[in-house]
Amino acid sequence: MINQFGINLGFYMLMPYLAGYLAGPVGLAAWAVGLVLGIRNFSQQGMFLVGGTLADRLGYKPLIVAGCLLRTVGFALLVFATSLPALLIASAATGFAGALFNPAVRAYLAADAGDRRVEAFAVFNIFYQAGILAGPLVGLTLLAFDFRLVAAASAIVFAILTVAQLFALPARRAPVPAKRTSVLEDWRVVVTNRRFLAFALAMIGSYVLSFQVYLALPLHAELVAGNRAQALTSAIFVISGVVAVVGQLRITAWFRARWGTGRSLAIGVAVLALAFLPLAVIPAPDRFGPAAAATALLIAAGLLAVGTAAVFPFEMDTVVSLSGDRLVATHYGFYNTVVGIGILLGNLATGAVVGAARAAGVDWAVWVGLMVIGAVSACALYRLDNAASVGRHRTQVRRTSEAPAQARPPGRTRSRT
Numbered sequence: 001m002i003n004q005f006g007i008n009l010g011f012y013m014l015m016p017y018l019a020g021y022l023a024g025p026v027g028l029a030a031w032a033v034g035l036v037l038g039i040r041n042f043s044q045q046g047m048f049l050v051g052g053t054l055a056d057r058l059g060y061k062p063l064i065v066a067g068c069l070l071r072t073v074g075f076a077l078l079v080f081a082t083s084l085p086a087l088l089i090a091s092a093a094t095g096f097a098g099a100l101f102n103p104a105v106r107a108y109l110a111a112d113a114g115d116r117r118v119e120a121f122a123v124f125n126i127f128y129q130a131g132i133l134a135g136p137l138v139g140l141t142l143l144a145f146d147f148r149l150v151a152a153a154s155a156i157v158f159a160i161l162t163v164a165q166l167f168a169l170p171a172r173r174a175p176v177p178a179k180r181t182s183v184l185e186d187w188r189v190v191v192t193n194r195r196f197l198a199f200a201l202a203m204i205g206s207y208v209l210s211f212q213v214y215l216a217l218p219l220h221a222e223l224v225a226g227n228r229a230q231a232l233t234s235a236i237f238v239i240s241g242v243v244a245v246v247g248q249l250r251i252t253a254w255f256r257a258r259w260g261t262g263r264s265l266a267i268g269v270a271v272l273a274l275a276f277l278p279l280a281v282i283p284a285p286d287r288f289g290p291a292a293a294a295t296a297l298l299i300a301a302g303l304l305a306v307g308t309a310a311v312f313p314f315e316m317d318t319v320v321s322l323s324g325d326r327l328v329a330t331h332y333g334f335y336n337t338v339v340g341i342g343i344l345l346g347n348l349a350t351g352a353v354v355g356a357a358r359a360a361g362v363d364w365a366v367w368v369g370l371m372v373i374g375a376v377s378a379c380a381l382y383r384l385d386n387a388a389s390v391g392r393h394r395t396q397v398r399r400t401s402e403a404p405a406q407a408r409p410p411g412r413t414r415s416r417t
């Protein structure tokens with residue numbers, strides 16, 4: 001938990017301000033800034049499967065330590081790097097570091113939590129969101145002096161994490177299979193797991209919606225607040241962080257007590273879809289005024305935070321359940337790759353629709369479209385849960401019907417004289 005807080009603290013100290021540093025003091029062209037940021041994202045999302053596979057084969061702790069060490073090196077390079085090749089190397093290192101430790105951290109937590117995975121992932125999300133909340137504030141303070149100080153501080157955070165995990169974190173690894181398998185055989189197990197693939201595809205919609213806190217909501221803040229957009233955007237992130245830190249455990253307990261894991265996932269995604277309803281009703285400030293539009297935006301941010309908090313613990317638990325406790329980190333890695341591709345395509349589509357809708361004067365269409373995506377995702381998750389429930393019921397009926405036959409004593413044979 002502390003490790004994950006530190007990871008997000010160090011990462012979000014730097015990343016929100018990296019683009020401005022590259023375009024400003026370093027003087028890169030816009031395409032070069034996009035390339036540097038794109039390489040970081042690709043080297044993380046595209047390598048999750050590799051990181052998960054290595055974690056299952058080498059153990060979770062070595063990959064967590066290696067990822068923290070590699071990110072230390074990557075952020076340290078940003079202190080000195082000014083040329084495009086050096087910046088690309090640093091960016092690729094920081095991205096691949098995330099691909100190493102992310103699946104390993106989740107698999108480690110699932111193995112250590114046992115039957116309390118949902119509660120463990122709920123607490124995990126509190127530390128996760130607290131790091132996101134604190135990181136930009138610390139980074140903004142250091143940025144008043146120099147961006148290179150921010151990069152150095154981030155590198156120090158990851159260096160401390162590396163040493164701490166190396167000496168304080170107990171070793172955990174996946175169960176050793178009875179038969180040695182190749183990497184391709186492990187990957188075949190994952191990609192032929194139909195229920196898992198269906199779940200990953202169904203969850204893409206939830207990630208597209210929750211990611212709009214980084215894309216569509218800040219863009220809408222500019223439309224609503226103009227010169228004060230930065231303050232409104234900051235309020236969005238503060239609300240998201242506070243809801244997760246303060247309300248996560250209550251939200252998880254409330255959903256679980258009423259609907260269980262599968263239904264909670266579907267209803268949580270439905271909440272994500274409904275989060276955009278206030279923006280569909282008040283899509284622009286010209287009709288109801290800037291105050292009403294800003295209020296609708298903050299309500300949407302709060303509902304998105306509630307939906308994300310509701311979904312995350314059950315989502316992580318379901319990945320482990322669908323893996324059958326086999327190759328857990330590899331399943332997490334592949335899952336992250338699938339939803340990462342979905343986020344990329346969803347963001348491209350959302351960005352294009354936002355521009356077209358504004359040009360046509362139908363801003364509400366963006367939010368209605370996102371609500372439709374959420375509704376489709378929620379229905380898909382509901383159907384998957386229904387199918388799983390039917391399967392469990394049939395298995396239980398079959399076992400019940402077989403039990404008396406197995407327990408029945410042999411019939412007596414009447415002798416004839």
